[in-house]
Amino acid sequence: MKALIDEWKHMLGGRTVFILLLVPIVVAAVFGYVFKNSQINEAPVAVIDLDHSAYSSQLMTKLDASQYIHVKRVFENDTDPDMLLYNEQFSAVIYLPVGLEANRLQGKQSNIGLYVDNTVAQATASLRTGVTEVITAENAVLAAGSLKASGLTDSQISGMTSNMVVQQRLLYNPTNSTMMSSVMGFVNTVMLSLIGGAALAIVPRLRSEGRLQEEMNHPVGILLRVLPYALVGCISFFLSIGLIKQLGGLRFEAGLLDMLIPFMLYTTTLSLFAMAVGWSAPTPEKASGRIMILMMPSFLLSGAQLPVSMLPGPLQVVSNILPLTWHFKFLRGMGFRGGELRYFIQELGGILILLSAFAAIILVLMAVEKRKLSKVEVRENDVSVPQQQTMAHS
Known part of the structure; x- marks a missing residue:
């Protein structure tokens, strides 16, 4: 208990608490606000219309009506799609070929080109979905007209064109929000560096102060020294998630008490x-360089x-x-998906x-350290005894 109190005093006497609490909150607030928009609507698209027909104009209107697509400009002549994508004025280029309307009337296939700038895949995912929806709807209308002409009823046409329908539900993250992926990943990386960096320096600090040998007489006390950092880190997690939820709209289902055990176990294990x-670093400064190992x-x-x-x-x-x-596993299973703690017994174990x-590894390191120190003391005693005998004879 004395070691635990001593570690609390050390942490409260410096800037550690301030850094552990403030930095994650600032990071959470900034990233929660920056990435609050989960998808891109009205992505700018260029259309190269080589058909110049009434149907190509109708198709462009339908594409532009999609919430994911904005037909920003139409080109009447053949244009290299690369030239339109270089400067990021457009997210994609749609190529309508010659004969589009004639092929539709004759029941022939037309190959519509979709050139997508996929350097940032998340920016174009909704756009591709919008184009696919419009083209699928157009194909269904064409098929229904042909079948209607053959004398089939509307019910029969519906059964033939849509015999099986997939009704999907995007659970837990229906808007594909980056809050649950990139933002939480970055916040957790920052938290890991802060908690890990503080715990890295505990033993090297005791060693440089000449207190490690005495502290190792109470092994449990050394282990308990991580608890202040684990507790403050746990509090910082709750504050950060609350900010992301308020500023970025993070969907977080678990309650405070539900996540207390998993969060505290994580911060303690990390520490x-x-x-x-x-452990083996001679000084806190040398230990800080090992943060990359974590x-x-x-x-x-x-x-x-x-x-x-x-x-x-x-x-x-x-x-x-x-x-x-x-x-x-706990953050996604309980926080994002809303599972109760009783469903995570295996993860708790x-x-x-x-x-x-x-x-156990720390206790082994402690035993090795004690053995080294005892050997050093034996050598020093072996050296000091002859010196004392020599001085006595003289």
């Missing part, structure tokens, strides 16, 4: 992980940016030793095993 990584694997393998299921098999196994991987493993 122990950081303590183990920074950040790079977590950013790449935890599911922050890329789904874990897309990783190669061995890397999926490695991801399970990263606290952030388990954090995202997994992160508790991980927490225990890191605590």
